[in-house]
Amino acid sequence: MHFEFATAARIVFGPGALKQAGPLVADLGRRALLVTGRSPHRAERLRAQLEAVAVRTLPYALNGEPTTAEVERGVALARQEGCDLVISFGGGSAIDAGKAIAALLTNDGGLLDYLEVIGQGKPLSKPGVPFVAIPTTAGTGTEATRNAVLSSPSHEVKASLRSPFLLARLALVDPELTLGLPAPLTASTGMDALTQLIEPYTCCRPNPWTDALCVEGLHRAARSLRRAFESGQDLAAREDMCVASLFSGVALANAGLGAAHGFAAPIGGGFPAPHGAVCAALLPEVMRANIRALRERLPASDVLSRYQRIAIILTGNPAATAEDGVQWVTELCATLQIPPLRAYGIRPEDFPRLVEKAAHASSMKANPIPLWAEELKAILEGAW
Secondary structure (H helix, E strand, O other), rough: OOOOOOOOOOEEEEOOHHHHHHHOOOOOOEEEEEEOOOOOHHHHHHHHHHHHHHOOEEEEEOOOOOOOOOHHHHHHHHHHOOOOOEEEEOOOHHHHHHHHHHHOOOOOOOOOHHHOOOOOOOOOOOOOEEEEEEOOOOOOOOHHOOOEEEEEEEEEEEEEEEEEHOOEEEEEOHHHHHHOOOOOHHHHHHHHHHHHHHHHOOOOOOOOHHHHHHHHHHHHHHHHHHHHHHHOOOOHHHHHHHHHHHHHHHHHHOOOEEEEEEHHHHHHHHHHHHHHHHHHHHHHHHHHHHHHHHHHHHOOOHHHHHHHHHHHHOOOOOOHHHHHHHHHHHHHHHOOOOOOHHHHHHHHHHHHHHHHHHOOOOOHHHHHHHHHHHHHHHHHHHHO
């Protein structure tokens, strides 16, 4: 057995943890680029705390999921204003953009020199400026990962900037920041976390450390995702989902993902489709395809017992089968009102192109079994 484990240098978790932001950040820099989503006013409390410890902030708001162009503009702005620190306050989009900006501020060349798939994929040679991640949703877990997923509209794909240098100096996770999130956002981000617990647990390179995190995260998501969706002010459910999200990020960064995320890259890059919602629509179909392929081609695979273990956790039934787990996820998607892929303008004639691009996505490499083109197409058909 061989594995490596890395995550954020420091993780501070708990309701009300945002109150510690000022003292925690004070020693990291004096001029911060503050990356947010569409609602930068939500960060006003954070800005006040930072000003109280003499950390000045320069706001930089994103309009949606981060593009390569937005990251490049952020780098130019941070350099122009002399920023020596990057703080992201928001969902996965703000955090991924902040990671990339922090790394590029100290490394020579441009973004495409380092970006996978559509760029040269060169390794970063220097640590970035200090980066702080403060998530306001519970789903991506990107506060604990070493990659930033960026969209390139011209290439119609999402690609990763990946390096240990992207790990946050500080991840501050406060479940109170997720209270009152809209139900659709709770659903899509929560399903992203669930996908990121199931895929690392069943991928081709798991390890005992990530297994333990996935199992604990699955228990929490199973009991709390519906509750958080139905009652946005349920702090205990929100806390469970923040733990599940955080653990999912650590797990994917140190094990791998699979076909759901393999498809999410070209779909998110080519269509106006939120990442979490896409993963949610694909998850039951990917589980079904993997289980069928494993039973047909690798019936002795340990992954089949892992899918059964997932089913037992999700259903609470010690006699559950792997297929029962697929059914549970399918029913959850219906409860959470997850849209089908057709809702984003995807057409059946797009399937061959999406299959081809997904087959080359970095996330697909860790799928528990290589899936044939017709199996990949069947996943899209089922999710459509």
